[in-house]
Amino acid sequence: MTKTHSNCIKCLTKPADADSHVVPNSIRKRLYGEKKNASKKFSFSYVGRPDLPTQDFPKPKLMCRECDSKFGSDLEKTLPQLLMPADVDSPESWNELGLIPLDHGPFKDYPPKVKPLLKRNAALIAWKVMHAVARDGKAPDLSKFLHSPDGQALDREMLSFITQPDWKPSTISLKEPVLWKIEPKTAAALTREEDELPISWTVNYEPQQPKTAIIFAVFGFWIVGWQLPESTLSLHDQLAHWLLYIAKQKAASSQAV
Ligand SMILES: [Zn+2]
Numbered sequence: 001m002t003k004t005h006s007n008c009i010k011c012l013t014k015p016a017d018a019d020s021h022v023v024p025n026s027i028r029k030r031l032y033g034e035k036k037n038a039s040k041k042f043s044f045s046y047v048g049r050p051d052l053p054t055q056d057f058p059k060p061k062l063m064c065r066e067c068d069s070k071f072g073s074d075l076e077k078t079l080p081q082l083l084m085p086a087d088v089d090s091p092e093s094w095n096e097l098g099l100i101p102l103d104h105g106p107f108k109d110y111p112p113k114v115k116p117l118l119k120r121n122a123a124l125i126a127w128k129v130m131h132a133v134a135r136d137g138k139a140p141d142l143s144k145f146l147h148s149p150d151g152q153a154l155d156r157e158m159l160s161f162i163t164q165p166d167w168k169p170s171t172i173s174l175k176e177p178v179l180w181k182i183e184p185k186t187a188a189a190l191t192r193e194e195d196e197l198p199i200s201w202t203v204n205y206e207p208q209q210p211k212t213a214i215i216f217a218v219f220g221f222w223i224v225g226w227q228l229p230e231s232t233l234s235l236h237d238q239l240a241h242w243l244l245y246i247a248k249q250k251a252a253s254s255q256a257v
Contacts, residue, residue, distance in 0.1 A: 119179075142203060161174055178224070187220065187221055190243065197221070218243070
């Protein structure tokens with residue numbers, strides 16, 4: 001069997017031949033340092049999936065080059081400065097960003113100008129996670145749902161939310177995507193290393209019910225979550241379960257080495 005590319009998840013017409021960063025590469029560069037940079041601060045550890053590469057953020061084939069780079073220039077380029085101070089070594093400058101810790105709720109008190117951009121970036125990461133999981137063969141019922149008329153309609157609505165700054169709810173009422181900041185000690189608890197930051201993602205849903213999915217991604221000091229409209233599970237409970245799960249996976253794989 002020859003390996004062929006599926007089509008781009010955005011334009012749906014061209015082959016998905018780009019290596020898409022689910023989490024923007026600019027985040028990795030700013031926080032972790034370039035690979036050959038002597039002043040590199042952190043390495044990172046993809047937790048919960050020992051089969052994935054550890055030297056770079058995973059890059060599934062999701063989009064054509066054009067769509068992938070358009071997201072980069074239109075939206076993702078805004079994210080590093082929203083999440084990180086220019087000087088990542090200064091605790092004070094982190095505080096000045098005004099990011100709200102996980103247990104204080106998402107987006108609270110964000111400057112109004114910044115909030116829509118954060119939401120759309122969070123949604124973009126979650127949307128890519130959903131497709132990455134559907135494409136990696138581990139969630140056949142999610143993949144089937146995304147090929148169904150209902151799944152396709154939902155997918156296009158999610159895409160509109162991401163691409164249109166003036167998006168308004170239509171027949172499909174999307175839930176708000178969320179973005180949380182986690183404390184460095186929480187990040188370290190996930191990787192079990194002070195100088196290793198977590199990156200991982202998941203799509204959780206009730207058995208055979210992909211339309212009830214909650215999508216999560218953790219990267220560095222941030223967590224993104226997006227519930228599909230028919231999701232009935234509790235966002236916080238599901239997040240707590242998943243974080244516990246990846247911490248245990250990491251502990252098990254550390255012991256195995
Ligand atoms: Zn495309």
